Amino acid sequence: MNAVGSMSPAPPETGTPATRPTSGGLQLRGLVKRFGDFTAVDHVDLEIPPGGFFALLGPSGCGKTTALRMIAGLEFPTEGRIFLGGQDITGVKPHRRPVNTVFQSYALFPHMSVIDNVAFGLRRRKVHDARAKASQVLELVELSHLADRRPQQLSGGQQQRVALARAIVNEPEVLLLDEPLGALDMKLRRQMQLELSRIQREVGLTFIHVTHDQDEAMTMADIVAVMNEGRIEQLGPPEELYDQPETVFVANFLGKSNLIEAEVLGEDGPWLTIAAGSAQARLLSDRCVSRQGRLLVGIRPEKIAIAPVGSDDEGRHGTFADRDGEVWNTLAGGVVSAMTYTGVSTEYQVEVPGIGSVEVFAQNLAGDVLAIGDRVSLRWRAKYTFGLAGDEPISAGAEVEPG
Ligand SMILES: Nc1ncnc2c1ncn2[C@@H]1O[C@H](COP(=O)(O)OP(=O)(O)OP(=O)(O)O)[C@@H](O)[C@H]1O
Ligand SMILES: [Mg+2]
Known part of the structure; x- marks a missing residue:
């Protein structure tokens, strides 16, 4: 996995990405993560279909990031298995998973132009036509006109889009987004929510978006999983969760x-x-x-x-x-x-x-x-x-x- 947008520069990539499965989504089976006596993720079973916009919604500390880190391979599950396209990837090294992550803090390489930031991962992997591919993705996030700027010459929303472009350009099977809009003000946040939905539809990748903001989950996702104290309370399309909550937690947390x-x-x-x-x-x-x-x-x-x-x-x-x-x-x-x-x-x-x-x-x-x-x-x-x-x-x- 390439930790695009993490606080530190992307880790060196070794090996080649796992062979891309031809079909199938992501499956979490009986996933548990304990830190000492504390259970952060508690027997989570999830079936995430390919090509959709999936949101993991829940209050602070409910285990969203921990779940995401297990999918990315940055945290090893205490129990349970993770499958991608039918393949068991539980033991696969992060950088060999066809998974990319965009975090809330999207520190870009400050000394590089926007286009070089986006092309960085491709060049490392010696991908042919890195610049042309990066240009295409910059077009997708509507930043072509700022390709030669440095990150500090961009607004927060623009920097977030560069971080997104850096992840998308690797064509991962699954894109993990951990509160990627958290640092933006409300207006920009709303605008980026629409942008992200559009981009997801255009590229057709599986997006797993983690948020504690119910409006954000409801407006963006096809399927929302509501998480509470390490467990999935309810899963479904936003209208269904709102219209027919099955637990008091969901009834009160969603609206x-x-x-x-x-x-x-x-x-x-x-x-x-x-x-x-x-x-x-x-x-x-x-x-x-x-x-x-x-x-x-x-x-x-x-x-x-x-x-x-x-x-x-x-x-x-x-x-x-x-x-x-x-x-x-x-x-x-x-x-x-x-x-x-x-x-x-x-x-x-x-x-x-x-x-x-x-x-x-x-x-x-x-x-x-x-x-x-x-x-x-x-x-x-x-x-x-x-x-x-x-x-x-x-x-x-x-x-x-x-x-
Ligand atoms: N490495 C760790 N060691 C011990 N406890 C941890 C560790 N990582 C996470 N936790 C605990 O596990 C719980 C879930 O953390 P997690 O980061 O997954 O929450 P979250 O849902 O992402 O919350 P937030 O919305 O605040 O980001 C928290 O109580 C946290 O303190
Ligand atoms: Mg978190």
């Missing part, structure tokens, strides 16, 4: 969730009826981790409609079906206790007797913003409700500091 303690009362076709305080509600049993006992029932804040008492919703409690057969859950008797106006939307805290505090995000469609103390009713399409294990700590993932 916000209202989680309400409830008890299953009964089952009726695809529906479960649950009781929470004095209210009853319905949810689809296939969006629920269990069909009986205690549950944490979840609903995303933007799925809830808020209406002042006095409108059509007044007095409606529990569950009802509208004329189109859509099933709604309703909570009546709420009072707005806090609100944050953000322009496009308003975020309300509503105290509901017997339930507690419910968060609602309302789009300011007509500008009719409510006020603290207003009495309101809440309703949402029952099909958006999800059910999680009742014994999970309700704030898991909500209070973790971003890495």
Whole structure:
């Protein structure tokens, strides 16, 4: 592996890269890494298909970098195997793996021009046409016009793109990106996220992008693996993780969730009826981790409609079906206790007797913003409700500091 963008210059390369497998992605099987008594990566099984944009998302210290370092060959697993294209690469030396890494700190060779930085690895390997190949990749990252500059004459975002070009030019099977945008300010970060997605689509390499930023993972990746304390909590396309979280950690770490303690009362076709305080509600049993006992029932804040008492919703409690057969859950008797106006939307805290505090995000469609103390009713399409294990700590993932 060539540690492109690491703090120190790239290590000398010896040998030739492993023969490139013709197909197949990356597989982690039962991967464990212990440092003394501490388990940093705890039985991770992952199947990463070739040619996609894969994100590993989780809070600081959850084991993302350790997992990446094992894929790169910089750390040897305590247990488990790593396969690339069906080949076991667990024991393969870093520089013989068709894997490159781009780190957050992308120190380039300061005394070399941009193009020479990019061509460096190729020249070391005595690759024919190093300069022409480097030029092509510079075009891809839209830096051709700055090819003769020195790194210190570039902005942070431009330097990051040079680091990326240095990795891509080696045509690795897999590109590992460890918080590569971490040093950039928010605006540049957003811009580079789009750039990275475009570049990944154009080159078609497998990107494994490590981040603690949920927006970044959601906007860039085809598949996101949410990691917590060394384990994969859930894996799937961003919409699926958001729409149907399977653990409290995922429900709270990816966006916000209202989680309400409830008890299953009964089952009726695809529906479960649950009781929470004095209210009853319905949810689809296939969006629920269990069909009986205690549950944490979840609903995303933007799925809830808020209406002042006095409108059509007044007095409606529990569950009802509208004329189109859509099933709604309703909570009546709420009072707005806090609100944050953000322009496009308003975020309300509503105290509901017997339930507690419910968060609602309302789009300011007509500008009719409510006020603290207003009495309101809440309703949402029952099909958006999800059910999680009742014994999970309700704030898991909500209070973790971003890495
Ligand atoms: N060489 C090491 N020796 C002992 N403990 C280590 C070592 N490397 C990592 N750890 C520990 O393993 C855990 C996971 O570290 P890792 O760097 O993988 O986290 P991370 O998810 O990348 O976090 P961040 O988002 O802050 O970069 C941490 O608690 C860390 O302190
Ligand atoms: Mg890390």
